[in-house]
Amino acid sequence: MDAVERAARNKLAERGVKSEDIADLVYFLQKKYHPNLKIEECLANVDRVLSKREVQNAILTGIHLDMAAEKGILDEPLQSIIETDESLYGVDEVMAFSIVNIYGSIGFTNYGYIDKEKPGILSFLNDKSTGMCHTFLDDIVGAIAAAASSRLAHRARNTE
Ligand code: MG
Numbered sequence: 001m002d003a004v005e006r007a008a009r010n011k012l013a014e015r016g017v018k019s020e021d022i023a024d025l026v027y028f029l030q031k032k033y034h035p036n037l038k039i040e041e042c043l044a045n046v047d048r049v050l051s052k053r054e055v056q057n058a059i060l061t062g063i064h065l066d067m068a069a070e071k072g073i074l075d076e077p078l079q080s081i082i083e084t085d086e087s088l089y090g091v092d093e094v095m096a097f098s099i100v101n102i103y104g105s106i107g108f109t110n111y112g113y114i115d116k117e118k119p120g121i122l123s124f125l126n127d128k129s130t131g132m133c134h135t136f137l138d139d140i141v142g143a144i145a146a147a148a149s150s151r152l153a154h155r156a157r158n159t160e
Pocket of ligand 1: 085092093134135136137138139
């Protein structure tokens with residue numbers, strides 16, 4: 001594992017997101033299509049997505065901006081926009097799309113669905129009362145789950 005990958009995985013853990021939490025989202029998205037789905041299989045697909053450099057770059061960039069907003073060190077008006085997770089900002093979602101994109105268009109459907117439902121770890125990341133800022137991270141985590149779901153679906157179709 002190289003320095004960028006290690007940093008990205010450590011940052012996720014530091015921000016309260018475990019690979020198992022993302023695997024739970026994949027299970028949530030895919031269980032209706034694959035009745036014998038095992039959580040281990042979800043976790044393996046999350047791990048493969050996390051090994052992609054594009055994904056690691058998005059994790060490091062997004063978390064850095066979230067943490068800078070918590071410290072209040074961004075320039076205005078960006079500080080207020082990211083701190084309050086302003087709904088029309090949209091750059092957080094664009095960054096997430098760069099992850100979803102890797103595994104093709106069915107990832108977008110999964111991303112949209114999970115972003116609306118906000119199950120599991122996504123409800124923690126959207127809880128403003130924690131005092132933490134996850135403007136970027138909530139979209140990144142949803143995108144990793146959507147990408148891992150697409151990967152799993154493509155591979156399942158090839159083996160069935
Ligand atoms: Mg967001």
